Amino acid sequence: MMIKLQAKKIIFGYTSHPILDNVDFEIAPSKLVTIVGPNGSGKSTLIKCMDRIVSPQGGSILIDRKDVTNMGRMDMARYLSYVPQSSVRIFPTNVFDTILMGRRPHIGWLGSDKDEKKVWDVLRLLDIESLAMRNFSELSGGQQQKVLIARALVQEAEVMLLDEPTSNLDIWHQLDVMNIIRDVVKKKEITAIMALHDLNLASYYSDRIIMMKKGKIVAAGDPHSVITEENIASVYRVEAAVRSLSDRPMIMPLRQIREAKA
């Protein structure tokens, strides 16, 4: 297997209370990978550690066998881009300028027409050209998420990290955002790694799923091997029915599992 990204022994948290406990995994190029797990399992922290938004206490991230852990931020931003869950804007910024920020790792002091052209290309790719001059904070949640994805795209990094990109969206926009991510993974041959809550979305769109519990990876592989009734029961403490639908496992949660009194 070709390896695009490799995470080695990522450690975060305190010794008594590890949030990430020696996390190891490898990801092939041009794949859509989701990290799932219950609240507090460390999936968002893992995403943030990979981009050094929080600094892990140990471990390293390799992209194309190159260690990005000790790079300067600006250099690392050319390898890894990040889409936050949401973005607050204190001051008004239009969509165009918001996306142009993503060119920072490539930009000279004044910026050039080439950078602006790249912004227009991405705006067209995501079909949001008409929003270019709108104020970011006036947009709907779905539109904002698309703009944040666009900003990560103009960064031209080969690996894109996303932190629960669908968490504030209705189901139409959830599909919209997931379709966009799937399309750019294919068209631009980038690797997308996202933390996701919704197991069915993860199952439907992912090439590979990593399931975490208490800072450790408990299962990893294609959706059929990870989304199983046994894994849902042991990781989420939920009894669920898993059925295959259009060749993807779909889950229907049935009831909570209460620990037996010892």
Add this chain to the structure above:
Amino acid sequence: MTSFRTLFFQGKPDAGLSRARRAGKKSNPEMAHERFKFIRIFFVLGIVGLLVLLTGIIITLGPLNISVIDSYSALLARFWPGHFSVDALISRVVWNIRFPRILGGIMAGFGLGICGCVMQAVLKNPLASPFTLGITAGAQFGISVAAVIGFSILGGPYFIIGNAFACALLCSLFIIGLAAIKGASSENLVLAGIAVNYFFTAMSQLLKYFASDEQLRLMTNWGMGDLAAFSWTNSQLLLVIFIICIPLLMTKCWDLNIMTAGDETAKSIGVNAERTRIFIMVVSSLLVATIVCFMGTIAFVGLVAPHMARMVIGGDHRFLIPASGVLGALVLMSADAVGMNLIAPTIIPTGIMTSIVGVPFFMYLMMKGKRKEFWT
């Protein structure tokens, strides 16, 4: 042509769009963006022009009759002697009396506007101003020490000013250092700033409590915000600090744009948010401390000039920094001109006049703004 295209490609707007693009034409959003970029540059150039114009007009105000032409000639003759015919008396009055004060106003306003702009960006706080970091409290404390205890780090004419500068800078560096230990987030900085501000204010008040009448007068004379202290020597000093600090701030204009999107985003795009924040704070503290020690507190300009600029040209710091500076200069010099001439020969201090003239103007802009946000 447009109507034909919309008719023909109805329901398939993309087909028309891509066809237009292949023909080398720009789409509507692109045209709007080009227009926006033009307005932005036009606005910056426009206010610079206004500044030059106003300089010439304000020079004419005063007991000696000088025409606008005379005032420009007198200034230009200093740079290209022999090309302009100027009366010697007018030339002396313009160059030695009226222009230094105006230049001082321009520089102070420019510096405060710029510092307000960058501080609002790195603190992600529309209420931030150059004085959020305790500059005034520090300077006031320095002056109290000089006046009451009689201790100053510099002697002679800089007895008061030297202390104001040193304490203002110390106070803000103390705040920055305090926040840096806990992680230089904007919340930490604002909190540390407010706390230390109270501390230094209390210390000044303690000294004030024991001060004699004469010492009190010495203390209150400073702090009204007055441009009277600006002479050619002081302006040169200020100019040196400007030449060092402003290019340093301008090199960070992209990072400032990104910082307003939050630390997480900034880090992911490659900007070390905490280091940038400290850098901006240190540089602008130096700049503000220099301005403040000469003229006291004129807080309003630094708070408001960036908001005015943002209303017109948006949040891109490549343009926002210069525009905030020029608008700050415009507000300060106009207010000072009014203060000088309203009830002449009595001069109303600049700081008082800036707020009296500036606040209604800002209120007007605030009410007129189309957008819902609180600053427009």
